[in-house]
Amino acid sequence: MKVLVCISQTPDTTAKIAFTDGNTQFNKDGVTYIMNPTDEWYALVRAIEVKEQAGGSVTVVNVGTADNDPIIRKALAIGADDAVRIDCDPKDAYEVAAQIAEYAKAEGFDIVFTGKETIDYNGFTVGGMLAELMDLPYISMATHMSLEGNTATIDREIEGGQEKAQVDTPFLISANKGLAEQRIPNMRGIMMSKRKPLKVVAAADIAALSTISSYELPPQRSSVTLVDPENPAELIRLLHEEAKVI
Amino acid sequence: MSVLVYIDHAGGKLKKAALEATTYASKVAQKTGGEVTAIALGSIDEGALAALGAYGATKVLKAGESHFDNFDAGAYTKAIAKAVEQTAAQVVIFTHNSSGKSLAPRVSARLKAGMVAGAIDVPNTDGGFSVRKSVFSGKAFADYQIHTDVKVISLNPNSIPVEKGDGSAAVASFDSGVSAADFRIKVLERSTSTDSIPLPEAELVVSAGRGLKGPENWGMIDELAAELNAATACSRPVSDVGWRPHHEHVGQTGITVRPNLYIAIGISGAIQHLAGVNNSKVIVVINKDSEAPFFKAADYGIVGDAFDVVPKLIDAVKAFKAQA
Incomplete structure (x- = not known):
């Protein structure tokens, strides 16, 4: 199996979110960046498991500037064989998907993995866009996958339950919690990752279809109103009369 | 602007999210001057679809072939893209749920139409077309400007209240041009807890x-x-x-x-x-x-x-x- 994993860099979960230039730019000062959690914990690890089961190779692809190299090296340390970084600073999900499609469509990948969403722009979009641009069947938010020959049986999350579906390679899958268990890179993996190929390719001429014009922080919640634990009826009164939610 | 709204349904019943999406579509149409057409795929009662008229839909396109009872985002996308073309829709609305998250990005890429995923408010059309969504896992909001003629929006559930008026929509059968051969995913089973609220x-x-x-x-x-x-x-x-x-x-x-x-x-x-x-x-x-x-x-x-x-x-x- 020839497998591709799309990885993205996101601010750490605990990063302070602030903006500059009249609320038009994300303030990167002091922000630690990580590999997007669903990409790393579930998509990448499940891809490596496919190789362990069926042989083949795992390539990671990232659309970004050289700032992204540390997370790409981490993916190599966890177990990917090689990496491609498409050198640009994308403005929207379409630009990311279209850049990956340009690179990947002639490569003959059997399975393409993405995480279900990134924790910065929360779009759930790159997987579906990429599937369409590569003309692949797409199963989103997968929580389990088993592979027999060229046929995968995949569980995916739907509202209040799950759906089980079957698909033949080649296909694209977006990874949800449950698909695999997080792996921590070991020292040998970290040493090897330095010698694994990371190819930087020039970006294709693709324009974003949307851009962010401004950001806004949500209004601060006023401090909590505490209610006497012996008198929950007071809570119900407040929810009805003050908050008007029941 | 002519608006197309995709109607998500489960077992032939309209989801509340579909009523929200229709209400939202109707607000977009009112704001930009246009009509709302809804599209539903698979087995669903025509009476249920006609009822979308009370939420602002003028017309409902229905492709009821049984192959649509098997969810495949690729095949669905072909049908929806054809409906966009047929209705000359400039805004295409989905619900930001498990179906919409699979479909809306595919439709966006197929049509090269800019997309906002998880909208929480009606678009601002003063000097452009801007849609607000939540970013950084709820820690901020961002206003996305869509630059293309056709726009795709998936609406976050529970973001705008359903508004019900009067009226009934005309349900027309829709020739999607999609055949069983377009389906590459085979759904084996669906299990949902039907007794509780999603x-x-x-x-x-x-x-x-x-x-x-x-x-x-x-x-x-x-x-x-x-x-x-x-x-x-x-x-x-x-x-x-x-x-x-x-x-x-x-x-x-x-x-x-x-x-x-x-x-x-x-x-x-x-x-x-x-x-x-x-x-x-x-x-x-x-x-x-x-x-x-x-x-x-x-x-x-x-x-x-x-x-x-x-x-x-x-x-x-x-x-x-x-x-x-």
């Missing part, structure tokens, strides 16, 4: 965490939720150990909700959990630890043991309902 659509949510000590103690959570007509949810550790199913897990790696009321019981409020709930309109926290970080994100709180407080709270809800 969590992403719920207006009220009762959620519990490790403070409940074990799955056998969920009876009072279910009872409180039932009394309030709320959906139940849980924190990550609780779904990790299998006390509750994963589809109830709210947080960074679970699902994101924005109900009117989120009641968190025995949940400390780790930042990963808050990422899934901090767009809730009102948050109530019940925790015996007054230092639990969740109190900082809460509107109302009770410092007390869940096993003492929740039964009293259930009685208080019953009394409130009896009086109302």
Whole structure:
């Protein structure tokens, strides 16, 4: 199996979110960046498991500037064989998907993995866009996958339950919690990752279809109103009369 | 602008999210001068579709072939793209749920139409076309400007209230041009708990965490939720150990909700959990630890043991309902 994993860099979960230039730019000062959690914990690890089961190779692809190299090296340390970084600073999900499609469509990948969403722009979009641009069947938010020959049986999350579906390679899958268990890179993996190929390719001429014009922080919640634990009826009164939610 | 709205349905019944999406489509059409056409794929009663007229749809296109009862985002996308072309739609609306998250990006890429995923408000059309969504896991909002002639929007459930008027929509059969050969995914089974409210659509949510000590103690959570007509949810550790199913897990790696009321019981409020709930309109926290970080994100709180407080709270809800 020839497998591709799309990885993205996101601010750490605990990063302070602030903006500059009249609320038009994300303030990167002091922000630690990580590999997007669903990409790393579930998509990448499940891809490596496919190789362990069926042989083949795992390539990671990232659309970004050289700032992204540390997370790409981490993916190599966890177990990917090689990496491609498409050198640009994308403005929207379409630009990311279209850049990956340009690179990947002639490569003959059997399975393409993405995480279900990134924790910065929360779009759930790159997987579906990429599937369409590569003309692949797409199963989103997968929580389990088993592979027999060229046929995968995949569980995916739907509202209040799950759906089980079957698909033949080649296909694209977006990874949800449950698909695999997080792996921590070991020292040998970290040493090897330095010698694994990371190819930087020039970006294709693709324009974003949307851009962010401004950001806004949500209004601060006023401090909590505490209610006497012996008198929950007071809570119900407040929810009805003050908050008007029941 | 002519607006097309995709109608998500389950077992032939319209979801509340579909009514929200139609209401939203109607607001976009009013704002930009145009009509709303709805599209539904698969087996669904025409009467149910005609009822979309009361929410603002003028016409409903229905492709009822049985192959559409098997969800395949690729085949669905071909049908929807053809409907966009046929109706000359300039705005295409989806619900930001499991179907919409699969479909809307495919339709966007196929049509090279700019997309906003998870919109929380109607577009601002003063000098452009801008749509607001939540970013950084609920820690900020962003306004996206869409630059293409055709625009795709997936609407976050529970973001705008359903508005029902009068009228009935004309249902027309739609030749999608999609055949069984276009389906490359075969759905083997679907299992959903039909007796409860789907969590992403719920207006009220009762959620519990490790403070409940074990799955056998969920009876009072279910009872409180039932009394309030709320959906139940849980924190990550609780779904990790299998006390509750994963589809109830709210947080960074679970699902994101924005109900009117989120009641968190025995949940400390780790930042990963808050990422899934901090767009809730009102948050109530019940925790015996007054230092639990969740109190900082809460509107109302009770410092007390869940096993003492929740039964009293259930009685208080019953009394409130009896009086109302």
